[in-house]
Amino acid sequence: MDIIPNSHLIEKDIPSHRASWKKIEPFALTFNGYxxxxxxxxxxxxxxxxxxxxxxxxxxxxxxxxxxTCLFFESRRWKHLEKTPSKKGMEYAHILVEAIRVRVIAKEIG
Structure with missing residues (x-):
């Protein structure tokens, strides 16, 4: 996936609330926190x-x-560790994904 600015992010771009890391990681990289x-x-x-x-x-x-930024940083952290996220790591990723969804639905682009 390419970079997606907040203003162009739509709900269908966001992985499901139970998505695997394989689906979440590419989405995380649609934003470059660095x-x-x-x-x-x-x-x-x-x-x-x-x-x-x-x-x-x-x-x-x-x-x-x-x-x-949080989701991007998590993707970089797990890449650096050369591992997939732990159970707690996935729980955190899912919480971030859902919070992102809430903001996108509410059209909060900041």
Missing amino acids: KHWGSFKRCREVAEDGVKLYRAQKDMTLSLTDLR
Whole structure:
């Protein structure tokens, strides 16, 4: 898949809420967090905010851009580890995908 700007993202682009990693990873790469934020460090900081919310079992109140950053960073993390996500990793990916879906349906493009 190519890069998809938030303004062009539609619900059918988003994997299902129970999609496999094989379907989620290409979607995650439709956003380039490194390029958007200008550095690995800033991308990681945004992604860490998502992980903190997930671990605290709080609602994903992040913006669409931040959520896509989190999913992008997870795809890079698992690629770097040369593994597929663990059960918890998949749970987090599914939560991100669903939060992205909610923002897209609501037409929140920020």
